[in-house]
Amino acid sequence: MPAMLTIRKLQVAYGGIKAVKGVDLDITTGEVVALIGANGAGKTTLLKAISGLLKPAAGSITYEGTDVTGKPAYDLVRRGLAMVPEGRGMFPRLTVAENLAMGAYIRDDEVAIARDLEHAYTLFPRLAERRTQAAGTLSGGEQQMLAMARALMCRPRMLLLDEPSMGLAPLMVGKIFETVRAIAAEGVTMLLVEQNAKLALETSARGYVMESGNIVLADEAENLLSSPQVRQAYLGE
Numbered sequence: 001m002p003a004m005l006t007i008r009k010l011q012v013a014y015g016g017i018k019a020v021k022g023v024d025l026d027i028t029t030g031e032v033v034a035l036i037g038a039n040g041a042g043k044t045t046l047l048k049a050i051s052g053l054l055k056p057a058a059g060s061i062t063y064e065g066t067d068v069t070g071k072p073a074y075d076l077v078r079r080g081l082a083m084v085p086e087g088r089g090m091f092p093r094l095t096v097a098e099n100l101a102m103g104a105y106i107r108d109d110e111v112a113i114a115r116d117l118e119h120a121y122t123l124f125p126r127l128a129e130r131r132t133q134a135a136g137t138l139s140g141g142e143q144q145m146l147a148m149a150r151a152l153m154c155r156p157r158m159l160l161l162d163e164p165s166m167g168l169a170p171l172m173v174g175k176i177f178e179t180v181r182a183i184a185a186e187g188v189t190m191l192l193v194e195q196n197a198k199l200a201l202e203t204s205a206r207g208y209v210m211e212s213g214n215i216v217l218a219d220e221a222e223n224l225l226s227s228p229q230v231r232q233a234y235l236g237e
Contacts, residue, residue: 001028001029001030001031002028002029002065003026003027003028003029003062003065004027004028004029004030004031004063004064004157004158004189005025005026005027005050005061005062005063005158005189005191006025006026006060006061006062007023007024007025007026007050007059007060007061007062008024008059008060008062009022009023009024009058009059009060010022010023010024010025010046010049010056010058010059010060010061011023011056011057011058011059012042012045012046012048012049012054012056012057013057014045018057018213019042019045019213020042020045020046020049020056020213021042021212021213021214022058022059022214023042023046023059023210023213023214023215024215025046025208025215025218027158027189027191028189029157029189030187030189031189031190031204031205031206032180032184032189032192032203032204032205033190033191033192033204033205033206033207033208034192034193034194034197034200034201034203034204034206034207034208034221035047035191035192035193035200035207035208035210036193036194036197036200036201036207036208036209036210036224036230036234037209037210037211037234038211038233038234039195041210041211041212041213042210042212042213042214043162043193043210044086044162044163044193046210047083047160047162047191047193048083049061050081050083050160050191051073051076051081051082051083051160052068052070052071052072052073052074052075052076053073053083055070056069056070063076063079063081063158064079064080064157066079068081074106077106077154077156078106080154080155080156080157080158081156081157081158081160082151082152082154082156082158082159082160083151083159083160083161083162084147084148084151084159084160084161084162084164085147085162086162086163086166086193089147090135090136090138090143090146090147091135092134092135092136093134093135093136094134094135095131095132095133095134095135096127096130096131096132096133096135096138096146097117097131097132099135099146099150100117100120100127100146100149100150100153101117101153102150102153103149103150103151103152103153103154104116104117104153104154105154106154107153107154107155113153116152116153116155117153119152120149120152120153123149123152123179123182123183124145124146124148124149124179126142126145127142127145127146127149130142139172140167140168140172141168141169141172141175141176144164144165144168144172144176145175145176148161148164148176148179148180148183152183152188156188157188157189158188158189158190158191159183159188159189159190159191160190160191160193161180161190161191161192161193161194162193163193163194163195164176164177164180164192164194165177165194165195165196165199166195173196173199177199177203180192180203181203184203192204197230197234197235198225198235201221201222201224201225202221202225204221205220205221206218206219206220206221207219207220207221207224209224209230209234217229217230
């Protein structure tokens with residue numbers, strides 16, 4: 001399969017502090033890839049650079065064969081690359097249906113948008129039940145569902161997921177990851193940043209481990225799950 005995302009020697013800085021220090025990363029079309037590491041390792045910063053929310057200081061990002069280094073987020077969304085941010089980023093006073101409509105703001109194919117909206121409600125039945133409810137009144141798990149469904153409304157070919165299980169009850173975490181697997185089965189490529197390293201690796205084909213702004217390990221997910229280094233540092237074993 002062709003490469004969907006290729007990152008070479010990427011550096012990202014906040015002021016004078018380098019949060020990402022020369023990262024190489026590859027994702028093939030149709031893959032689910034996990035990015036794990038401790039808080040402050042640079043994972044979210046890397047996602048923000050890939051999605052166009054932060055401008056890299058050095059290095060390159062190639063998406064579907066095109067150099068998109070430093071391109072703004074709205075341009076990347078139009079190219080089919082969407083991010084579900086940590087913290088979900090709801091429009092709290094808008095209803096569930098209105099938030100989903102915001103996800104399709106770059107589109108004008110109304111029949112297809114309506115079809116995708118029904119598909120989102122099929123993937124997330126709880127959102128269908130709450131379509132007229134204000135997003136700010138939803139539970140944390142429901143807001144996470146809404147953030148994922150909203151991103152899908154722009155028809156992404158690649159989805160960046162930042163900490164989808166954060167702050168959720170175990171039962172809701174299970175539901176979220178069931179849906180992650182369902183979205184992957186539809187052919188959407190994913191880069192998954194997740195504090196639950198075991199769940200992230202079990203959901204992914206391959207994984208990267210990030211420490212202090214660097215990639216320190218890269219392997220098949222099953223190899224990382226059985227690695228003593230990973231088990232001790234991230235799986236609590």
